[in-house]
């Protein structure tokens with residue numbers, strides 16, 4: 073195996089034996105093979121497009137499949153074997169469509185060569201792992217070409233996850249699926265470096281469009297997030313803990329648990345569900361339990377009741393963990409031994425009755441903390457406060473905004489973000505989204521004239537909201553460039569959604585961003601240099617020096 077898609081990749085180079093995330097070699101290989109076959113689907117989709125035929129029948133399948141390969145989403149080999157089989161069947165049907173269209177338009181049979189991704193076939197899963205070993209990331213020998221190809225694929229995985237979330241709510245956009253096909257097909261060609269860099273940048277534009285689509289999907293369906301005080305303690309009833317990013321699952325679970333005597337709590341990235349008007353009205357929605365994804369081995373244990381993982385991030389269980397029988401997965405998430413809740417039937421809802429029945433027989437959650445956290449500062453809410461915020465900037469009460477959005481991770485080096493939050497001057501405001509917030513959201517950082525010093529917009533995809541807020545501030549202050557704002561970016565990254573978010577910030581024209589705890593291992597030195605030269609991207613150093621630099625506008 074070789075995987076270098078996340079921040080915790082071994083030695084910041086690549087996991088080669090077993091993932092630091094716990095992904096076993098055979099799962100990693102199956103994921104590589106799935107992506108290989110998806111590339112074949114993309115090749116035929118492009119070929120059909122060249123003939124003037126738009127075929128988007130595989131767009132959502134490709135997006136969902138790429139989503140399944142992101143870090144901490146799915147550890148279930150059987151699921152990947154099923155996806156590879158389906159991908160092969162879809163590719164065969166598409167090939168037939170292409171060959172027929174070619175003959176019809178050109179009056180002769182297609183006789184050009186095609187990449188192996190478009191041709192290899194096997195019905196025998198025992199042959200999958202041998203093929204997978206030959207088509208993985210290292211099959212591209214040139215380090216820079218590999219880096220650029222994987223940058224496009226990794227960014228596309230993040231875009232795909234967001235596209236999948238939006239599609240679940242009925243929001244889809246052809247342009248996004250077209251890009252995914254273009255991106256995957258590009259990796260089967262020998263393209264000039266400039267063209268590959270262009271595709272990386274295009275991924276940023278597409279990440280913006282996808283997050284905007286998801287923002288519309290979430291807010292038009294469930295209302296605009298609003299300022300909310302979220303309980304982080306527990307009540308005395310049995311509970312269900314729901315994690316991940318899928319708001320439709322959240323809604324259906326709340327509906328089905330009504331009057332059942334079972335409370336619903338969020339974990340990690342589902343916490344922002346507490347900010348949505350559509351969910352706040354349920355009296356048995358009890359608040360948030362615990363912190364980031366990587367704390368789930370202990371927090372799922374002490375929760376005592378069933379846990380529902382709707383998307384990444386799922387952490388493999390440790391030997392001492394006893395909650396496997398209480399672990400339910402759904403959608404593109406999977407874990408061997410966990411119970412998978414099937415997809416909803418057309419026009420219907422998922423059936424969470426097994427989760428609810430189990431909850432009724434479980435003890436209530438063990439209290440691990442008490443108090444509240446405040447959030448809900450997505451773009452609509454901040455716009456409503458705009459006059460107050462602008463006044464505070466004009467009067468000098470707010471000197472600077474620091475965007476500290478992104479992902480959390482398990483390494484102690486991430487204490488950097490806690491230290492930055494603790495030591496930033498009192499006239500600064502932190503804008504956040506994603507699970508990176510757990511490094512500081514429970515600190516008592518106070519407020520500035522009633523504006524909390526940490527404004528949490530929501531999930532990682534709500535980083536889009538932070539960009540919208542920045543653009544609105546730019547407009548309000550009559551500036552021509554987002555970089556002229558008193559705004560610094562100090563972003564934590566971990567997985568591929570964060571890569572999509574980073575690319576989207578570049579697409580918004582953000583310069584001088586700090587990222588950490590490490591630069592992505594998938595960037596070759598030359599590709600990293602391009603980002604540094606073009607966008608002045610910096611690696612975080614230490615809290616003291618970085619705060620001084622940010623306050624000086626560097």
Ligand code: SF4
Pocket residue numbers: 075076077078079080081082086087090091092093094095100142143144
């Ligand atoms: S997802 Fe990250 S930790 Fe897991 S195998 Fe890949 S690079 Fe390694």
Ligand code: SF4
Pocket residue numbers: 340341365384385478479480506507508532566567569570
């Ligand atoms: S922000 Fe990233 S790391 Fe955190 S839960 Fe979401 S996908 Fe996972």
